[in-house]
Amino acid sequence: MGHRTEDLGAVIRGARAAARLTQGQLGASCGYSASAISRVESNKLRPEPSALLLMAEALGIPPERLCGSAVPHGSAVATVAGEWPSDEEDAVRRRELLAGALAAGATAVVGAETASAAVVSEDPTAALEDALFRLPAAEAVPLAVLTTQTSAARQTFRAARYSELGTSLPGLLAAAEATRHAATGRARQQAAAVLARAYVLTAELASKQHSDAAWVAADRALTAARSSGSPVPVGEASRVLAITMRRSGRWSPAVNLLTREAAELDPSKERTAAVRTTLLLTAAYSAATGGDRSAALALLDEAEEDTKRLPEVHGLFTVEATRAQVDVYRIGVLNALGTPDEGVQVASRLNIDFMSTPERRARAWTDTARMWHALGDVPQTFTALRRVEREAPQEVRRPALRALTSDLLYGPARVQGLREFAIRTGALAT
Structure with missing residues (x-):
C-alpha cells in the first residue's frame, strides 16, 4: 500500500x-x-x-x-x-x-x-487565486482613500504579514478596478497607477508562494501601468513580470525585458533612477540563473554605480535602491552562478540589521542561508534560517525555505533544534 x-x-x-x-x-x-x-x-x-x-x-x-x-x-x-x-x-x-x-x-x-x-x-495566496477569476463586487472610492489603502497594503507586505495581505488584496483590487472604471481623464490615469501598484503587490506575494497567480497579476499590473502614462509603475510592473518569467525558466527574455525598460528610464531623475536600479538588479539575478556571469556582474556593477547618486525616495512607488540592497543581490547572483565562496566577503560587510523593513532583512538572511548551504556549512545555514524566522515568521514558511530546511533535515549533519524548527515552520509534518 x-x-x-x-x-x-x-x-x-x-x-x-x-x-x-x-x-x-x-x-x-x-x-x-x-x-x-x-x-x-x-x-x-x-x-x-x-x-x-x-x-x-x-x-x-x-x-x-x-x-x-x-x-x-x-x-x-x-x-x-x-x-x-x-x-x-x-x-x-x-x-x-x-x-x-x-x-x-x-x-x-x-x-x-x-x-x-x-x-x-496557511497559503496567503489561496484567496487571491479565486479572486483573480472574479473580483468581489466593489464601489468606486475617492482616489485619496484608494491611495491610502494601497499604501497600507504595501506596508503590510514590507512587514512580511503575508496572510493579512492575502486576505485584504481581493477587496483592494476590486475597489481599485471600480475606481479606475468610474474615473475619466487625468483621474483615470492616476487610478490606473494605484491599480498597478495593487497588482504588483499581488504578483510579489504570489511569486513568494510559487503560485501561478503571479502570471495573471503581473500581466494585469503591466496593463494598468501602461495606461497610467507614468514610467515608474511601468518599470515596477515590468520587474514583477520578469521575475515570473525567470521563475518559469525564461531568464533570457526576462533580462531583455528588464534592460529594455531600464533604458527607458531617466537616471537623472530620482524616482525613475531608483526604479531603474531595481530593474538592473533583477536583470543581474536573471542573467545569473542562466549562467551568464559576465552580463550578471556587469549589470550589478552598473546598479551599484547608480546607488551612489540616489537619495532616499518616498511615495506609493517607493523603491529601495541602496548599496546594501546591491550587496544582497550580489550574494544571490554569486549563489546562482555556482560561486557562493565569492559571496562570503560580501556577506561579511553587510549589516542586515540596518536594512529598512522585515521583508528586506528576511530576504537578505535567506540569500545568506543559501550561500552557507551551498558551501556545506550546516550550522551557519541554520543560524541564518533562524534569523529569517526572527525577522519574518511567515517568510520562513515560504515553499523555497521549507525546501531548504528539509534539505538540512534529511542531510547527514545533525544540528540541535533543527527538527523542532522544521516542524514549527511547516517543513516537517507532525
Whole structure:
C-alpha cells in the first residue's frame, strides 16, 4: 500500500533531499517546473500518476511509495514550455501561459481529500487565486482613500504579514478596478497607477508562494501601468513580470525585458533612477540563473554605480535602491552562478540589521542561508534560517525555505533544534 495522499509531499521532499536533487532537477525528469514541484511537496498540487512514476524513477525509490499498487502508463504533461524563441513572440506566448495559469489556478489547490486543511489554510495566496477569476463586487472610492489603502497594503507586505495581505488584496483590487472604471481623464490615469501598484503587490506575494497567480497579476499590473502614462509603475510592473518569467525558466527574455525598460528610464531623475536600479538588479539575478556571469556582474556593477547618486525616495512607488540592497543581490547572483565562496566577503560587510523593513532583512538572511548551504556549512545555514524566522515568521514558511530546511533535515549533519524548527515552520509534518 502507498503512502496516504496527505503524506505524499513529505515523501517526495525527503526522497529528493536524500537523492541530492534540486526541485528543478526533479521537475525536469517528469515534465514539471521547479515551482510545480514545490507545490507538490507542500501538498497543494497532486501530480498525474504518470508523473509520479517518473518521479519515483528519478528518486530511485519503488513506484509503490508514490503511486500505491497501481502502475500508471502514459506520459507526464509538462507545466512549463521551453525557452521562448524570440522577443517578438513574448506577448503571444505570455498570453498562452496566462490562459494555462488561470486554468491551473482553478485546479492546483487541492481539496481536503488530497491535502491537509492546515497546509491549505496557511497559503496567503489561496484567496487571491479565486479572486483573480472574479473580483468581489466593489464601489468606486475617492482616489485619496484608494491611495491610502494601497499604501497600507504595501506596508503590510514590507512587514512580511503575508496572510493579512492575502486576505485584504481581493477587496483592494476590486475597489481599485471600480475606481479606475468610474474615473475619466487625468483621474483615470492616476487610478490606473494605484491599480498597478495593487497588482504588483499581488504578483510579489504570489511569486513568494510559487503560485501561478503571479502570471495573471503581473500581466494585469503591466496593463494598468501602461495606461497610467507614468514610467515608474511601468518599470515596477515590468520587474514583477520578469521575475515570473525567470521563475518559469525564461531568464533570457526576462533580462531583455528588464534592460529594455531600464533604458527607458531617466537616471537623472530620482524616482525613475531608483526604479531603474531595481530593474538592473533583477536583470543581474536573471542573467545569473542562466549562467551568464559576465552580463550578471556587469549589470550589478552598473546598479551599484547608480546607488551612489540616489537619495532616499518616498511615495506609493517607493523603491529601495541602496548599496546594501546591491550587496544582497550580489550574494544571490554569486549563489546562482555556482560561486557562493565569492559571496562570503560580501556577506561579511553587510549589516542586515540596518536594512529598512522585515521583508528586506528576511530576504537578505535567506540569500545568506543559501550561500552557507551551498558551501556545506550546516550550522551557519541554520543560524541564518533562524534569523529569517526572527525577522519574518511567515517568510520562513515560504515553499523555497521549507525546501531548504528539509534539505538540512534529511542531510547527514545533525544540528540541535533543527527538527523542532522544521516542524514549527511547516517543513516537517507532525
